[in-house]
Amino acid sequence: xxxxxxxxxxxxxxxxxxxxxxxxxxxxxxxxxxxxxxxxxxxxxxxxxxxxxxxxxxxxxxxxxxxxxxxxxxxxxxxxxxxxxxxxxxxxxxxxxxxxxxxxxxxxxxxxxxxxxxxxxxxxxxxxxxxxxxxxxxxxxxxxxxxxxxxxxxxxxxxxxxxxxxxxxxxxxxxxxxxxxxxxxxxxxxxxxxxxxxxxxxxx
Amino acid sequence: xxxxxxxxxxxxxxxxxxxxxxxxxxxxxxxxxxxxxxxxxxxxxxxxxxxxxxxxxxxxxxxxxxxxxxxxxxxxxxxxxxxxxxxxxxxxxxxxxxxxxxxxxxxxxxxxxxxxxxxxxxxxxxxxxxxxxxxxxxxxxxxxxxxxxxxxxxxxxxxxxxxxxxxxxxxxxxxxxxxxxxxxxxxxxxxxxxxxxxxxxxxx
Amino acid sequence: xxxxxxxxxxxxxxxxxxxxxxxxxxxxxxxxxxxxxxxxxxxxxxxxxxxxxxxxxxxxxxxxxxxxxxxxxxxxxxxxxxxxxxxxxxxxxxxxxxxxxxxxxxxxxxxxxxxxxxxxxxxxxxxxxxxxxxxxxxxxxxxxxxxxxxxxxxxxxxxxxxxxxxxxxxxxxxxxxxxxxxxxxxxxxxxxxxxxxxxxxxxx
Amino acid sequence: xxxxxxxxxxxxxxxxxxxxxxxxxxxxxxxxxxxxxxxxxxxxxxxxxxxxxxxxxxxxxxxxxxxxxxxxxxxxxxxxxxxxxxxxxxxxxxxxxxxxxxxxxxxxxxxxxxxxxxxxxxxxxxxxxxxxxxxxxxxxxxxxxxxxxxxxxxxxxxxxxxxxxxxxxxxxxxxxxxxxxxxxxxxxxxxxxxxxxxxxxxxx
DNA sequence: CATGAATGAGAATTCATTCAT
DNA sequence: AATGAATGAATTCTCATTCAT
Numbered sequence: 117x118x119x120x121x122x123x124x125x126x127x128x129x130x131x132x133x134x135x136x137x138x139x140x141x142x143x144x145x146x147x148x149x150x151x152x153x154x155x156x157x158x159x160x161x162x163x164x165x166x167x168x169x170x171x172x173x174x175x176x177x178x179x180x181x182x183x184x185x186x187x188x189x190x191x192x193x194x195x196x197x198x199x200x201x202x203x204x205x206x207x208x209x210x211x212x213x214x215x216x217x218x219x220x221x222x223x224x225x226x227x228x229x230x231x232x233x234x235x236x237x238x239x240x241x242x243x244x245x246x247x248x249x250x251x252x253x254x255x256x257x258x259x260x261x262x263x264x265x266x267x268x269x270x271x272x273x274x275x276x277x278x279x280x281x282x283x284x285x286x287x288x289x290x291x292x293x294x295x296x297x298x299x300x301x302x303x304x305x306x307x308x309x310x311x312x313x314x315x316x317x318x319x320x
Numbered sequence: 321x322x323x324x325x326x327x328x329x330x331x332x333x334x335x336x337x338x339x340x341x342x343x344x345x346x347x348x349x350x351x352x353x354x355x356x357x358x359x360x361x362x363x364x365x366x367x368x369x370x371x372x373x374x375x376x377x378x379x380x381x382x383x384x385x386x387x388x389x390x391x392x393x394x395x396x397x398x399x400x401x402x403x404x405x406x407x408x409x410x411x412x413x414x415x416x417x418x419x420x421x422x423x424x425x426x427x428x429x430x431x432x433x434x435x436x437x438x439x440x441x442x443x444x445x446x447x448x449x450x451x452x453x454x455x456x457x458x459x460x461x462x463x464x465x466x467x468x469x470x471x472x473x474x475x476x477x478x479x480x481x482x483x484x485x486x487x488x489x490x491x492x493x494x495x496x497x498x499x500x501x502x503x504x505x506x507x508x509x510x511x512x513x514x515x516x517x518x519x520x521x522x523x524x
Numbered sequence: 525x526x527x528x529x530x531x532x533x534x535x536x537x538x539x540x541x542x543x544x545x546x547x548x549x550x551x552x553x554x555x556x557x558x559x560x561x562x563x564x565x566x567x568x569x570x571x572x573x574x575x576x577x578x579x580x581x582x583x584x585x586x587x588x589x590x591x592x593x594x595x596x597x598x599x600x601x602x603x604x605x606x607x608x609x610x611x612x613x614x615x616x617x618x619x620x621x622x623x624x625x626x627x628x629x630x631x632x633x634x635x636x637x638x639x640x641x642x643x644x645x646x647x648x649x650x651x652x653x654x655x656x657x658x659x660x661x662x663x664x665x666x667x668x669x670x671x672x673x674x675x676x677x678x679x680x681x682x683x684x685x686x687x688x689x690x691x692x693x694x695x696x697x698x699x700x701x702x703x704x705x706x707x708x709x710x711x712x713x714x715x716x717x718x719x720x721x722x723x724x725x726x727x728x
Numbered sequence: 729x730x731x732x733x734x735x736x737x738x739x740x741x742x743x744x745x746x747x748x749x750x751x752x753x754x755x756x757x758x759x760x761x762x763x764x765x766x767x768x769x770x771x772x773x774x775x776x777x778x779x780x781x782x783x784x785x786x787x788x789x790x791x792x793x794x795x796x797x798x799x800x801x802x803x804x805x806x807x808x809x810x811x812x813x814x815x816x817x818x819x820x821x822x823x824x825x826x827x828x829x830x831x832x833x834x835x836x837x838x839x840x841x842x843x844x845x846x847x848x849x850x851x852x853x854x855x856x857x858x859x860x861x862x863x864x865x866x867x868x869x870x871x872x873x874x875x876x877x878x879x880x881x882x883x884x885x886x887x888x889x890x891x892x893x894x895x896x897x898x899x900x901x902x903x904x905x906x907x908x909x910x911x912x913x914x915x916x917x918x919x920x921x922x923x924x925x926x927x928x929x930x931x932x
Numbered sequence: 933c934a935t936g937a938a939t940g941a942g943a944a945t946t947c948a949t950t951c952a953t
Numbered sequence: 954a955a956t957g958a959a960t961g962a963a964t965t966c967t968c969a970t971t972c973a974t
Binding site: 124125126129160161162163164167168 | 937938939940941
């Protein structure tokens with residue numbers, strides 16, 4: 117039996133494994149996906165997998181790391197203190213959301229994220245929590261500044277508000293990525309923006 | 321050596337196992353907790369466990385079922401259409417929240433819920449999703465009715481609004497149950513209520 | 525397929541596994557013997573093995589622990605300071621050696637011991653070294669005392685002498701247990717005893 | 729990216745690999761050292777290793793072969809039938825021992841030798857055993873001849889005596905190479921020589 | 933000579949579940 | 954009701970060796 121050696125650049129193979137694993141994790145969950153499943157899908161053998169990733173856990177870790185920055189940038193866009201006309205902001209949100217929601221890999225990642233990121237080792241949960249903590253810091257800093265500028269109602273708790281905003285976005289993402297609902301981006305963003313803006317702003 | 325047989329009422333034993341399992345699931349996650357861990361904590365042997373629960377999965381299923389109704393009732397309280405003065409509603413929310421947050425078992429359950437409920441078998445995820453779908457239906461029905469009554473802004477998407485509200489509450493619960501933050505109940509509820517009410521209501 | 529369950533007392537099964545493993549370790553070495561080999565010989569399945577031993581390493585550890593005390597007692601017999609006529613001592617040595625050399629399990633253990641005990645984890649090597657250190661202490665203390673009593677030549681280094689004696693015995697054991705030579709117990713013990721006695725003793 | 733090709737003389741590279749492997753084997757044992765460890769230390773890649781050695785086993789085999797002759801010569805020095813004044817012999821032993829004990833590579837080899845030589849494949853064990861068998865033959869021939877010449881007590885078993893001497897030396901080497909004890913060469917050799925000489929010699 | 937991606941046969945270990953007692 | 958020894962399929966991970974480039 118001649119072994120077929122499909123040689124290719126190491127990074128390509130690594131990316132290929134990550135993509136296939138992401139698909140499987142999204143479909144059957146992290147625990148429900150075995151290394152055997154992954155290598156069968158990727159058409160490689162055990163050793164090749166462990167050549168590129170030191171463990172199943174590190175594979176997920178790498179996937180999460182490589183996707184988290186994109187999510188980070190995306191969520192940062194929710195800058196409510198942006199000094200622009202509301203209609204312009206709204207359009208910007210809508211355009212960004214449309215762009216992101218066409219990214220199938222992102223959808224899979226969000227799905228895996230919601231399903232498995234918290235149920236694994238503490239280290240991973242810590243990483244995820246740190247990520248959201250950063251987002252929270254940014255948003256609550258925006259709000260606090262807007263409160264000092266007299267634009268946002270002063271009696272609202274900036275931290276709770278940022279939890280609320282983040283929770284709202286998470287929930288919408290969950291319906292999009294996990295439940296695969298067809299959300300109307302326009303009305304979703306309009307509703308969220310209008311509610312939060314007129315709920316938070318001083319003169320609204 | 322005569323084996324020691326600790327006979328006791330079957331339901332008692334069952335409740336005891338559930339309580340211990342909940343504690344362990346909250347601590348180490350469902351996948352991170354083995355039957356061996358549970359029976360060691362409960363001071364029983366393998367056979368006894370399977371006398372009371374047909375599988376590890378059914379144990380969690382039972383735990384979830386028995387806690388979901390309480391959560392259901394609690395979340396239903398977010399009835400924004402409640403025909404009462406806002407201050408009264410707010411006080412009611414605060415009182416309810418205080419009561420619930422003293423329930424340590426509930427905190428553990430919420431923790432397990434957030435960590436594991438979605439990463440398990442489809443059957444369980446379906447149950448959880450159905451639960452939230454019900455909550456969503458109730459809330460969006462409230463909102464739709466309030467829109468018909470002219471109390472809530474008509475251009476807002478009732479479904480998106482209910483996602484947002486549920487997401488906000490989930491997020492707060494997550495910070496309470498999983499991250500074990502000390503939340504100020506007063507300012508939390510005040511902020512959420514004020515924001516949503518003045519964000520949604522016609523004349524606000 | 526009805527699984528055949530060969531129920532028996534847990535300790536019996538444990539002893540059975542240890543005996544079979546010792547045989548295999550002696551035959552093929554620790555690294556050369558897989559868990560599969562052991563369970564096939566013992567006619568049990570994987571799970572049963574791990575029910576009784578937490579790992580392959582712990583199995584060897586248990587085997588070593590349970591045999592070391594016998595070896596300890598045996599080697600202690602080399603008490604050169606024994607206040608008895610030489611002929612009597614010699615006969616005692618011969619009788620003891622005969623007895624031990626009929627113990628087939630001991631032979632297997634000595635074989636495993638020489639082959640594998642030092643090539644494994646540090647922990648095990650430490651244990652073995654500690655064992656010999658104890659023997660060394662005992663023997664060199666005997667010698668030092670005999671030197672104070674003027675029976676052993678004072679210029680000899682008691683520690684080196686104990687190394688020498690232990691090394692001699694180890695070597696003979698190696699030829700017996702590993703190389704499976706047929707040693708003449710009488711002439712072996714006579715030669716060693718006579719050489720060491722007339723080599724060490726003052727008036728010899 | 730052009731791969732960097734560090735060409736050098738084949739034998740040099742081979743010697744370099746052997747030296748690094750010896751160090752690693754001494755430190756972590758043969759089984760505890762992987763090819764990956766070796767090539768990482770040697771700063772080469774897999775293919776290069778197999779260019780120089782056909783297998784991990786052959787690497788050790790080569791290391792053993794290249795060191796065994798030195799050990800062979802060294803141990804042959806224990807020629808008790810040497811027709812010289814004892815003091816001269818003793819001084820010769822001491823000088824030789826001093827010289828050998830300064831050879832760090834030899835110490836590493838002896839360590840590997842004691843730890844792993846016996847726990848490996850039969851082929852290697854056979855080689856080691858053959859080596860000692862040769863030493864044994866030489867020593868017991870010396871003794872037998874000295875017995876015929878009337879210099880060594882005739883009732884001692886020449887074979888057992890040679891086992892004893894070899895065992896003594898092995899044990900001392902073990903304490904030096906593996907346990908890294910600081911042995912006093914003078915008193916070690918004096919004690920061994922005096923004991924064996926006055927133990928074996930007719931008129932002593 | 934040199935590279936390093938790929939191989940794949942093993943090996944160890946886990947753990948939910950069963951069932952004879 | 955209770956026991957706890959036994960099961961065995963599933964899973965992760967290792968590592969010496971090969972070979973196309």
